[in-house]
Amino acid sequence: MTRYDEAVATVLAAARSSRPFAVTALAVHGVMTGVLDREHGARLNSFDLVTPDGQPVRWALNLLHDTALTDPVCGPTLTLHVLRAAADEGLPVYLYGSTGQTLDCLMLNLQNTLPALKIAGHEASKFRAAGPGEDAEIAARITGSGARIVLVGLGCPRQEAFVHAMRPLLQMPLLAVGAAFDFHAGNLRRPPLWMRKHGLEWLWRLGLEPRRLWRRYLLLNPHYLLLLAAQWAKLRPATPPPPAMDRPAAFPV
Template sequence: MKKKIITSHISQGSLESHLPAILKLAKDRTPSYCCFTNVHMLIEAYDDPAFNTVVNEATYAFPDGAPVAKMFQKLYNIEQERIAGMDFLPFFIEKCDQHALNIAFVGSTDSVLEKIKVKIASEYKNITITALISPPFGKPWDNEAYIEIINAAKTNVVFVGLGCPKQEKWMYEHSAKINAILFGLGGAFPVYVDEIKRAPSWMRNNSLEWLYRLLMEPKRMFKRYYYTNTKFLRLASTQIKNK
């Protein structure tokens, strides 16, 4: 079940409640894709109707950001947990090991992907990594070749780390041809291998993870956060007022 937040349809329910269906999609190698929706993605979707379609047609669009999760209470009187991509990646890799699933990674750098390979090999016995794909920067991507590699190896799960909105558009455009469930996880790859530090738990628990990223990368993130956060507050307030 999904609920409308701004213009996007966001999945309701705990991760545990969705887990059996997600694992079935993975085991059956059913073409499907999942978004992890934060304020930035909601505003991208509001500003771009075509991208809103990408989010709304996702098999799951989990409430990644705490402000998104809190909107369930304000609009629908529903207590909704945050399902963050940063947390989901290590959690679901463990589930993949428990169920002996084949996994692939698309995105990030060769260096980060190699660290992921080493980490998983050292910590898990039942996972097979079928592909580590770092698409070239500034050059055309051979998506058909990527899809062939993923499918030929009977991949169950593809973790996609291309950043928003690129990864969601990539999944939307190609998921029908990929016999696996795809998860768009933004910057989770380098965090998973400790190449980038995540915000401390007290900031995450108080909806301040965005502030941590702003402090770490002020030049790159200021304009984005100023625009998206301000616009989200205005649109969210209007939706709450008119509910």
């Protein structure tokens, strides 16, 4: 529950002081993943900052908690704000996730738009679970690169599981940024502003990737609205999942 300037300020403060800080931006899919998987919900509740990625989540926060948020804080836009601030302050960043081709396009675009940005390192996803001791190896590579901020683009919920697992090992903020790598690499187009303002970004994404996303939107969105209505009518208590577990033995890399 924050604004872009507040979110960037907290991330930069953690980067300056070399302090672990876990951030994610959750749209309906991310929220529902935490609702349906209580273990994952516990991970999400342990994050230092969770922002509303999209109008439906912002509307729900305003309806249920009177937060008076005027705008969502979306992952791709937050990513750009953080990168600009990091470039201004000379804070190196590390890019983790997606594919090698996407990372190459992303870094080229960032070099063109933010020439002062220092990219300390990058690492594509291996699309598998981490092996024994691999968490320490990844942490050593990131720390050794001199990075002060880590951006993680593994997709929901893999990226949140990665951030939760790596936070105890890294003295810097980690941001789960969703599809931001694909957007800023030029692989995906964001919808027109009017669609974003009216909470229709999901429809745009469904039109671009119907075979991959139809279950996410056509099944989860009605479920989300049903749970929201039940909570608003006080028919369903907002009971949080149990406290987050320790770092799991296996997590996605």
